[in-house]
Amino acid sequence: MDRPTLRLTSVTIGTDEPGRLAAFYARLLGGSVTADDPATAAGPGWAQVRVPDGPTLNFEGEVQFRRPVWPAVPGGQNATEHLDIRVEDLDAAAAWAVEAGATLAEVQPQDDVRVLLDPSGHPFCLFL
Structure with a gap:
């Protein structure tokens, strides 16, 4: 079997503060926060950063982090x-x-x- 085309596009990191971590990495790497969904009763929150010349960074809220x-x-x-x-x-x-x-x-x-x-x-x- 030939290897199908696979492309790494993002990395997801668990945290208790997705928005805070997204803001940190956006500043560190010169990227921009493209999503920041705060924690609610329905879920622990999620955020995303797009950086120049690199994969997208996702930050997933984890209640038990x-x-x-x-x-x-x-x-x-x-x-x-x-x-x-x-x-x-x-x-x-x-x-x-x-x-x-x-x-x-x-x-x-x-x-x-x-x-x-x-x-x-x-x-x-x-x-x-």
């Missing part, structure tokens, strides 16, 4: 995904991410990568 722990620890709510973001200037990009609302992770395993945590605690990496 627990802030992930990175690096992983036994028995912790360990991170199950992270985003990798290529940058030209690692120090400037890390400073911008912190200004946008990220936190620099305590553990930095590589010299040419910066690990940061978004406002919901998901790790993401900036790399050269």
